[in-house]
Amino acid sequence: MNSQALSEKEMMNDGLGTEKQLLNEYSTFIAEATCQNLRNQLQQIMTETQQMQFGIFNAMQSKGWYQIKNAPLSEVGETVYTLQQVQSQLN
Numbered sequence: 001m002n003s004q005a006l007s008e009k010e011m012m013n014d015g016l017g018t019e020k021q022l023l024n025e026y027s028t029f030i031a032e033a034t035c036q037n038l039r040n041q042l043q044q045i046m047t048e049t050q051q052m053q054f055g056i057f058n059a060m061q062s063k064g065w066y067q068i069k070n071a072p073l074s075e076v077g078e079t080v081y082t083l084q085q086v087q088s089q090l091n
Contacts, residue, residue: 009065012056019053
């Protein structure tokens with residue numbers, strides 16, 4: 001059997017993807033949980049998962065493995081405005 005070890009970059013990328021997927025799942029679980037104690041526990045776990053995800057993201061970014069482009073302030077303002085419009089339509 002020829003097994004090839006994953007590189008550090010591949011392992012971190014896999015970990016980042018896993019943490020993002022977990023955050024999506026926890027969000028759904030929290031939204032649908034009717035037991036407040038369960039919701040509280042899930043929210044705590046989700047916060048810890050967010051911290052882990054951000055740590056992996058920061059480590060990858062510091063190594064140049066995750067490049068981001070900062071949006072111009074005008075685009076940020078437009079996006080905020082659009083989201084506020086959507087939110088007001090839903091209320």
